[in-house]
Amino acid sequence: MGIARVFVVLLVLICIFLREGRAATFTFVNRCTGTVWPGIQSNAGSSRLDPTGFVLPPGTSRAVPAPSGWSGRVWARTGCAQDGTGRMVCATGDCGSGSLECNGQNAATPATLAEFTLAGGNGDDFYDVSLVDGYNLPILIEPAGGATDATTCAAAGCTADLNARCPAELRTEGGAGCRSACDAFGKPEYCCSGAYANPNTCRPTAYSQVFKSACPKSYSYAYDDPTSTFTCAGGRDYTVTFCPVATPSVKSSGGTAPPTTGGLTPTLPGAGATPQMPRTAGGQQSGPDGQGVMLGDNSWLASLATGDASSAPPRPRLPLALRASPLALLLLRLLL
Numbered sequence: 001m002g003i004a005r006v007f008v009v010l011l012v013l014i015c016i017f018l019r020e021g022r023a024a025t026f027t028f029v030n031r032c033t034g035t036v037w038p039g040i041q042s043n044a045g046s047s048r049l050d051p052t053g054f055v056l057p058p059g060t061s062r063a064v065p066a067p068s069g070w071s072g073r074v075w076a077r078t079g080c081a082q083d084g085t086g087r088m089v090c091a092t093g094d095c096g097s098g099s100l101e102c103n104g105q106n107a108a109t110p111a112t113l114a115e116f117t118l119a120g121g122n123g124d125d126f127y128d129v130s131l132v133d134g135y136n137l138p139i140l141i142e143p144a145g146g147a148t149d150a151t152t153c154a155a156a157g158c159t160a161d162l163n164a165r166c167p168a169e170l171r172t173e174g175g176a177g178c179r180s181a182c183d184a185f186g187k188p189e190y191c192c193s194g195a196y197a198n199p200n201t202c203r204p205t206a207y208s209q210v211f212k213s214a215c216p217k218s219y220s221y222a223y224d225d226p227t228s229t230f231t232c233a234g235g236r237d238y239t240v241t242f243c244p245v246a247t248p249s250v251k252s253s254g255g256t257a258p259p260t261t262g263g264l265t266p267t268l269p270g271a272g273a274t275p276q277m278p279r280t281a282g283g284q285q286s287g288p289d290g291q292g293v294m295l296g297d298n299s300w301l302a303s304l305a306t307g308d309a310s311s312a313p314p315r316p317r318l319p320l321a322l323r324a325s326p327l328a329l330l331l332l333r334l335l336l
Contacts, residue, residue: 023068024118024125025237029061030076032137032243037077039095039102040064043117046071053077053095053102056242068234071117073130075107076137076242078176092136092177110134110177112158114141119234127238128229129157130219131211135166135178140244141230144237153232158215159245165214167207180221181207192222199223 028038039053049066056062056076079091087098093111095102107113113130120126129139140157147154163171166178182191192202204212208221219228 023065024070024235026064026066026074026116027061027237027239028056028064028074029239029241030056030058030243031241033058034078035080036137036242037080037090037093037100038062038074038242039077039093039107040072040074041095041102041104041106042070042072048104051101052104053097053100055080055100066116066118068119071120073107073113073115074240075111075113076139077107077111078136079173091173107133109183110172110179111136112139114139114157114240116238123234125232125234125236126229127156127232128219129215129217131158131162131215132180132182132219132222132224134170134180134183135162135211136173136176138243138245140241142239142241143230143232144239145232151227151230153236154217154230156217156228156230157244158211158218160214162211162214165210167210170207181205182221190221 030036035055035057037053037055040049041052042048047067047070049064049070049072051064054062075093077090077093077095080088080094083089088100089098093107095105095107097103097105111133112135113133115128115130117126125143127141127143129141135158138157138159138161140155140159142155143153145153162178163175166175170179170181170184171177172179180190181187184190188194188196189202190205190207196202202221202223204221204224208224211218211220212224217228217230
């Protein structure tokens with residue numbers, strides 16, 4: 001009887017450990033007519049994913065595993081090619097590494113960001129698509145299993161052509177990107193910095209409302225409303241689709257744009273386009289009270305809408321046995 005009891009307890013513990021250590025899988029899908037080069041950056045305290053950058057031709061997909069507890073952001077670089085020195089440079093979203101891998105470096109603005117915190121507060125996943133660093137192409141996040149309500153396991157993202165409706169003063173890279181007002185003007189009221197570093201003083205602007213009206217399920221400025229953050233029970237897989245609704249045209253040097261399907265036709269430099277050196281990523285700031293979702297460890301959901309991968313303090317990574325649920329600890333006491 002004692003041996004049977006020990007066997008049952010060990011079996012339960014193994015099941016708990018396997019569940020809590022389960023890795024999620026991100027599947028990246030390119031429905032644009034041109035090639036994109038996804039980049040991945042882990043937040044401070046999260047392990048590096050492999051790879052941190054890769055090429056994704058049109059009509060293809062690639063799966064990248066992520067460990068439980070991972071947090072970071074992903075985006076698509078466009079118009080990438082080698083310059084005269086052999087360094088890889090991209091028209092939008094360049095991470096400055098000079099190579100296919102981003103190696104921990106962030107996207108230069110403007111870039112549409114998909115942000116994740118896996119197994120955060122109460123073991124839930126949090127995710128969003130942010131336009132706070134501007135926009136270069138549409139992105140859609142879809143959790144496996146589908147939606148249960150408006151913000152739980154629902155699809156999130158921006159499928160609209162913001163380049164087509166971008167205000168002239170925010171346009172960049174020949175119309176292939178739309179800068180944020182913070183990046184373009186650097187004023188505290190647009191960047192939610194200084195006296196505006198809290199949700200009471202930093203309010204939506206005419207520029208952020210252009211983004212929000214087109215993409216209501218995306219962050220448009222640093223203190224955007226909570227409906228832009230989505231939650232799922234931990235352990236799900238996610239599909240990140242670039243150009244989910246339509247296939248953007250490809251602007252290449254000396255060539256004509258291929259036909260598009262559907263109503264949206266955002267411009268996207270493709271392989272072979274003459275790359276332009278990207279701007280240095282603009283520094284958007286947030287106050288210490290931050291914004292987003294408060295996690296169970298009293299830290300803010302990392303980098304939601306602030307565009308700062310290091311804004312949240314790193315969470316300590318305890319050994320798997322110590323991160324197990326209270327039930328596991330109780331069973332261990334029974335064994336002893």
